[in-house]
Amino acid sequence: MGRADARRVQNKGKKPKKKGIRRFFTWKMLLAYFVGLIALGVGAFWALYLYVDVPGEGNPAAKLQSNIYKSSDGKQIARIGDVNREEVPLAKIPKDVRYAVIAAENKTFYTDPGVDLKGTARGLLNTLMGRGKQGGSTITQQYVKNYYLDQRQTVSRKVNELFISLKVQDKFSKDKILEGYLNTSYYGRGAYGIQAASRAYYGKDVDKLSVEEGAYLAALLQAPSQYDWTAATDAGRQNAMNRWNYVLDKMVEQKWLDPAKRKQMKFEKPGDPKPSEGLKGQNGYLVEAARQEIIRDLIKEGRSPKDAEQDFAAGGWTITLSIDPKRQQALEGAVKNQLLDHLDPKAREVDGHVQPGAVSVDRKTGKIVALYGGQDYLKHYTNNATRRDYQPASTFKPLILVSALDHKSQTQDGKSISPATIYDGTNKRPVVGPGGDGYAPENEDQYSNAAVTVQEAMNRSVNTVFAQMAVDVGLDKVKKTAVDLGMRGDGTGFDANPSMALGSMGASPLDMSGVYATLDNHGQKTTPSIVKSASRGGKDYQLPDAVSKDRIVSRDTADGVTSVLQGVVDDGTANVVQNAQYQVAGKTGTSDDDKSAWFTGYTPDLITSVGLFGEAPGGKQVTLMDTGGNGRVNGGTYPAKIWAAYTSNALDDDATAKFDLETSEPAAPVLPSKPSAAATPSASASHSPSPSRSPQSTPSGSASHTPPSHEPTAGPTRHTPPVTPPVTPPVTPPGPTDGTDPRPNGGRATATTG
Missing domain, CATH: 1.10.3810.10 (Biosynthetic peptidoglycan transglycosylase-like)
Structure with missing residues (x-):
């Protein structure tokens, strides 16, 4: 037997030795590693415990400390805290x-x-x-x-x-x-x-x-x-x-x-x-808006709402606001001249219930240049510019069209939705399609027309058209588009149902100014900011961009909706804001029973949202009917008047005359307008247009009101007559429409005024 055979016999039955890295991972070694790791952790914990001392005094x-607020020209507005x-x-x-x-x-x-x-x-x-x-x-x-x-x-x-x-x-x-x-x-x-x-x-x-x-x-x-x-x-x-x-x-x-x-x-x-x-006058509202914005940004950085609030309240901040003193004065003057001077609470109880709010945003920077929160912060604590407990009504309708164009949506019968698409605007027409649930909104003044283009429906704010369009696009898609544009999706009663076409959720003038500023910025997300700069302890605070480089919706979509909203000003419910010096796009809105009235509009330079809210003592929402002794209050009256007076003064001679639009959306054809209050609802999903109409057609249902009888009812879809806004609100026909009480937390409203 040789030596090799002898070794084999000797080692027979013995386990071979592990070689290389495997010899370090036996079960005994692993147990030792685990025990060592625990010991190391305990040791590190104990070392840190000994190292960290309780500070001798509080931070x-x-x-x-105080928070200091300044206007854009450096003058101190307030010292708080x-x-x-x-x-x-x-x-x-x-x-x-x-x-x-x-x-x-x-x-x-x-x-x-x-x-x-x-x-x-x-x-x-x-x-x-x-x-x-x-x-x-x-x-x-x-x-x-x-x-x-x-x-x-x-x-x-x-x-x-x-x-x-x-x-x-x-x-x-x-x-x-x-x-x-x-x-x-x-x-x-x-x-x-x-x-x-x-x-x-x-x-x-x-x-x-x-x-x-x-x-x-x-x-x-x-x-x-x-x-x-x-x-x-x-x-x-x-x-x-x-x-x-x-x-x-x-x-x-x-x-x-x-x-x-x-x-x-x-x-x-x-x-x-x-x-x-x-904080008297507007100061309190300006300071509160800035406070909310800084806290919002701290939360975005990862702090909890509670920590963000506490950190800011601890003080030490110096905040310069973006408010332009000249434009702020112009906004306050417009509210006074076009609204407050016409109110007499002693003669009419409703005049004591009127709460105006407005926000104005510079398009290029996204900064808030003027804000009106109420007559006096010391008398009315709630900021009407940022409150979200009233419905934006028909100012929401453009967002449905934005979603339709951006998703390239189609009607129930497969036709592409565009400004030229023909819808059935029959009064109380049931909505057709998934999620419609037979919802049949009422049109303002019982307007009823079986063939109406999307452009004309926007001009007249036809409810049945936009309720149907919301279903055609997809209710969840419409809500997502609205939230992406800047509306709140929670805590405001924003439910994805056809009644959203009435703007049945809650929103603030600040929210709506941001939404429309995004349209004015060709789809680039704009989050209005009132803070020009901020510092703490000598260190500058990095502010997020108010105008994002990213587009929420395509330029084609945003510009297409801007073009449609020019029609609302030229030929629709907002004709009072026409101006010979610059183009205007915008939308009026009035909630059921006239509890809120809105006009949100923009020029190539400036976006302003004006809201009027009926609020009785205790915060109860009440009608604005007969405010100033002028019967019905809708978006085309006081809100539009305030907007027009302010904008003409705020822009002065520096206005850019025309929008820079790039859109492939077809213009709407001119259809004969023959509304009939006696028309019966139609349940059909589509109709055949006459040869003079666009070949596109689709069903519809919506929830807003058409313009009062004194407003134009027919005409071309685009023109800019040389008309300057009047300085006194016109007398509008009395008589609100019947319907359910709209609630920001979700009740389905029946009608809103455009």
């Missing part, structure tokens, strides 16, 4: 109020270790992945963030928050931590700490708060501005109520509140805020 942001904080000992805060906050934010506060490792890990992961927003922090962690750190969403801040919280938990008692948290949290209305919040919302010291009031303040901690009863939308108020109920139910669950007493509790509305005298 500067924990001591409220001069210490609205008053620390109180825990003993002064009623125990029920303390329990309400604990129930809302961290029900295991008195038994937990002060940190939520799972929530913190989730927050770190979200931050690393760029998601920004995170939740799950304990009251201890929130106190540390408020008092020792800041509101930025960074990995280092979250790590510091974790270790400082562990040390604070060891250093201070739970009651001391709770006291610090209650005195440093932000509750909205510029109020830091629960004492300031109690004064801001209920006008009383914290020790006088009831359980119900304390539960509302606790609810505010989740979303201060959104849950502020005075400024909140209907959806925001409902969410605030839900949160209030949640707080009280959790108190019952923790045995901090008697169930029988809980059942008897009713929500007590907080009082209106008391703004600083420095």
Whole structure:
């Protein structure tokens, strides 16, 4: 037997040795690696724990500073935020109020270790992945963030928050931590700490708060501005109520509140805020719009709404507004001359219910050059320029056409939709197609015409046409187009149903100015901005572009709709705004029962949206009928008059005369107009046009009103007569149409005026 054979016999039954990298991955080695990794992690954790110290004092942001606002020429408008904080000992805060906050934010506060490792890990992961927003922090962690750190969403801040919280938990008692948290949290209305919040919302010291009031303040901690009863939308108020109920139910669950007493509790509305005298007139509205914009941008950077609000309220900002003093004066003068001077609340109750709002945007920059929020911020806290609780009515109709053109949509019988397409405009005609559900809107003044082009339907704001068009395009597609253009898709009652053709959702003049500015900018997304520049602590804040380089819709689509909206001015409901010096495109709108009236229009240089809202004391929406003693109020009266007077002064001699349009959309043919109020609804999906009409045809249904009888009813689709806007509103025919009460949160309206 040779040596090789001998070795084979000797090694028989033995496992071969692993060679190369495999020798490092035996199960024993893997176990050792795992144990070593755990030990390394524990060691690193302990090292960080020893390294991170509790700061000796709170950060500067924990001591409220001022925010300074300036106009575009550098003059100071307002200084806001001069210490609205008053620390109180825990003993002064009623125990029920303390329990309400604990129930809302961290029900295991008195038994937990002060940190939520799972929530913190989730927050770190979200931050690393760029998601920004995170939740799950304990009251201890929130106190540390408020008092020792800041509101930025960074990995280092979250790590510091974790270790400082562990040390604070060891250093201070739970009651001391709770006291610090209650005195440093932000509750909205510029109020830091629960004492300031109690004064801001209920006008009383914290020790006088009831359980119900304390539960509302606790609810505010989740979303201060959104849950502020005075400024909140209907959806925001409902969410605030839900949160209030949640707080009280959790108190019952923790045995901090008697169930029988809980059942008897009713929500007590907080009082209106008391703004600083420095915010009188338009100043308060301008400042509030700028505040909302900065907070919106901070949220886009990844901060939660609560953190963004608290960070901004901490102060230290210097904000220069884009408001042009000359144009601001022109807008205020137009509202006064064309509306306010015609009102007499002593003679007519309705005149005391009129709330005007307007926003004007420079096309090239996307900056807001003038804003009108109401007659006086100190008398009417709600900003009419940014409120979203009224329907935009027929000013929404162009968005349906935008969606139709951009999606190259077809009618039910397969014809392409264009300004020349012929629809059935029969009054109360049922909508045909998926999602129509037999919806049969009423046309203004019972207008009824079995053959009407899209152009003429836009001129007259024929409801049945646009309700049908919305179904033809696809309800979800229409809604997506509208949201992409700048409308809010949530919290405003924006439902994807045919009644959206009436503009049955909620929208603000700010929203509509952005939508129409995008059209004026040939489809480039325009998000109106009132902030020209902003800085904090000597560092400039990078503002997002107001006019995006990206197109939301094609230029062909945007320019095609602009061309159609010129027809509304030349031959339709907005003929009062015609001007010999420059071209105008726009759309009127009036909601059912005249609760809101609109005109949103634009020139090649300037976009302005004017809204008129009927608001009785308590915020109830009421009709504008007989405002100024002039009967029906629609978009072609006061809103259009304000728009025309303002625009002519704001542009002066610097106006670009014509739109620069590039569109392939065919012009609409001129059809004989023979509307009949007695015509019966038609259920047919299409009709055969006469030889003189476009070969395109399609069914239709919509929800807006045609112009009042004093407006033109026929004529060519484009001309620009040398007419300057009159300075006094005309007397319009009385008599609103019957229909359901339109609600921003979703009720199906029956008719709106163009």
